[in-house]
Amino acid sequence: MDHNRVIRDVTVRLPMASTAVEACQWTVDALARYAPATISVLLQVHDRLRCIAATGSWHVFSTVPPKAGIVGRVYASGVGATVAQVADDPDYLPLRPDVTAEICVPVLDPAGRPIGVLDLQWSDPVELGPWRETAERLANRLGARIVALGGPPAESRSEKLLRHAAAMTAAQTDWELMTAAIGAARDVSTLAAAVLVLGGRDGPRLGAPTRTPGELEHRLRAELAEAGTPALGRMIGRAHRHGAAYTLGEAGHPPTVDYAPLARAGVRTLVVVPVGPPDTGGVLLVADERLLSPDPTTVSLMELLAGQAWTCLDRLRTLAQLSEQANSDPLTGLRHTGPFGQRIATATPGRTALLAIDVDGFKSVNDTYGHQAGDRLLVGLARALQDALRQGDELFRVGGDEFVAVIEVNRPAEAVRIGERLAEAARRTGQTISVGVAVAEPRESPEATLRRADQALYTVKRTGRDAVHLAPAT
Missing domain, CATH: 3.30.450.40 (GAF domain)
Incomplete structure (x- = not known):
């Protein structure tokens, strides 16, 4: 050769x-x-x-x-x-x-x-x-x-879209997903700014901003926030009624009333794409200060991007709902034994207190008035106890009429005061509770701390109920 x-x-x-x-x-x-x-x-x-x-x-x-x-x-x-x-x-x-x-x-x-x-x-x-x-x-x-010749070939827009779609699919939270979708819209369209407006039960809202939004995106979000919910709703409705739209890059033509806030932000080029279904979806706005004429391919890519973003967002919301259902008591809405076990596994000796709570005379309520009355009692009591806790305190339902509060305190007396606050909240509902308190000790397993709280609870039951008792240190 x-x-x-x-x-x-x-x-x-x-x-x-x-x-x-x-x-x-x-x-x-x-x-x-x-x-x-x-x-x-x-x-x-x-x-x-x-x-x-x-x-x-x-x-x-x-x-x-x-x-x-x-x-x-x-x-x-x-x-x-x-x-x-x-x-x-x-x-x-x-x-x-x-x-x-x-x-x-x-x-x-x-x-x-x-x-x-x-x-x-x-x-x-x-x-x-x-x-x-x-x-x-x-x-x-x-x-x-x-x-x-200028280096390796640039990534095509379809290749960019594929890469961003993979990033959106990998997003673990709504915030990560919306940040990825907005960044993808800017990258694939080559326009300067992108904003997601999403519908919801409380009305339309602006989606999460990117971590480093540009000046136009700052102004755009500010004008949309100032325009308020009705204006955002009209934008969503318009996009879902008539489909995607884009500017032609012709100067001297005023925007419609719906898009006036965007013009005030300095937008001269705009692509508008509906996101998701009309009743729960939203709209993707991709904009630039330059006077450009986006080609139809750009609009098609934005529609593909919006479709992928909504699919991923809907999946995340569905998974969140399923997780909430799996981890929550269907009657009271409180988390149950699975999350409780995970929480007490992180107990801090000398700081984490467990408050074992039992409803006094609950069996007689069920026997006398029926289980529906008992369920109503539990729902009302759970709400009262939850409202009586401080920010960061956690309440779990671990049995039929058994609850456990997990709180962080500086000293045992503080945990007793929280228990007394819970007992008072129960009395205001016309019901009484017995509360046993135990503070986690060094080298003590979470299960042992819970047993001490239960023993303190049984002490209250034996001595008249409707009270709070602190378990002695071991």
Whole structure:
């Protein structure tokens, strides 16, 4: 094999390439005429290695994480690799079942920084040494040409949308999701600002802002907040009645009344997209101070983005509702034994107090007036006890008429005072309770603390009920 001829054929064509993609494809095609191998060029595009050109394989990876596989290892280290037996390399990413050897070299810019890799894989016996040298020389020439043409190709808007959709799907909270959706709208549309307006039982509201909103976004949110709920509702209604809309970039035409607050914020270009269903959804506003004319493709991408955002938001809300139902007592709405166990597991010795609460004479209420009356009593009592607690105190229903409050105190006497406040709140409902108090001690298990609180509660029951008793220290 005349390797100088291989290098010459590639080098002659490279200056004629007008784009980085052409330069990569011509390099691969020229190499393929001489090397019976699977050949590919991967360049860094945003946060991944993207396959820009390839030949010699039925299947190639479209993108590869920066450190995955032999290609990722070479890119991350900037050092080429010659692998005589790919089966022995744990990083090998299989593409063809018959591949035995691989040569991967970094594509460097003129400063010596990796911008991608040139990868060759063989299934037939080959002398790897000369091909490694040839690959390195071609990769250097290719890197210089790519840089001269402006660098690796930019991420397309559809690729951006796909990346942002994955980020929205991974969001764990409404705030994370809305922040991701707004950032995605700005990035994909290339406009300066984006705002989500969401409907709800209490009326429309502005969605969470991004962490670093620009000046236009600040003004936009301020004007929308000033416009108030009715104006936000009209924007949502208009979008859901008539669909997405956008400005044409023509000067001298006033906005409709609904969009006047946006004009006051300095908006001259606007894309409006409905989000979710009309009754519970909202609207996505994407805007800019420049006088532009968004193309219909931009609007379509914003509609896709809005659809994905709503799907993710609806999923998060559904999961939150299911979690609340799973962790809450359906009668009183208080959390029950599962969350209670998690809470007392974090008890702080000397600070965390458990207040075991039992409703006095509850069985007689059920026996005399029926279970519905008993349920009403529990609901009213739970609400009264919850209102009597301080901010940060927690109340759990752990049995039929049994409750436990978990509170943080500075001294045991403070826990007793909280117990007395609960007893007084119960009396105001026409019912009495017995309360046993125990403060967590060093090296004491949460279960042992709860047993001491229960024992203090039984002491109250034996001595007349309607009182509070502090368990002695062990």
